[in-house]
Amino acid sequence: MTYLITKPLFLILTAALAYAIATAGIKMASTIISPPALALIFMGFALATVAEIVLLRQADLGVIYIAIVTVETLMVLTLAAFIGEGLNMKQLFGAGLVLAGIFIVGE
Numbered sequence: 001m002t003y004l005i006t007k008p009l010f011l012i013l014t015a016a017l018a019y020a021i022a023t024a025g026i027k028m029a030s031t032i033i034s035p036p037a038l039a040l041i042f043m044g045f046a047l048a049t050v051a052e053i054v055l056l057r058q059a060d061l062g063v064i065y066i067a068i069v070t071v072e073t074l075m076v077l078t079l080a081a082f083i084g085e086g087l088n089m090k091q092l093f094g095a096g097l098v099l100a101g102i103f104i105v106g107e
Contacts, residue, residue: 011055012064016071018048023076027083070102
């Protein structure tokens with residue numbers, strides 16, 4: 001288990017998922033602030049913080065940030081589509097450009 005939690009890919013996915021969980025809590029709180037929304041926000045940011053601390057011991061901030069932002073963006077866009085807040089064609093094109101830019105910078 002220790003081997004798995006120190007692997008960069010696992011930690012990047014964990015951080016991105018944790019940020020997506022916090023984002024879901026923020027979306028939930030945008031309607032009404034409730035204990036479940038606050039719990040999601042707190043747990044998401046706490047888990048992301050721990051994952052990033054471990055990651056920063058293994059790689060540079062720039063590399064980690066680009067990877068986390070890419071995965072988190074894909075997760076949040078998927079969540080948005082799942083709850084019926086999908087993107088129109090113009091927004092989808094813009095999101096594609098942002099992701100392409102992230103990939104280019106990450107190379």
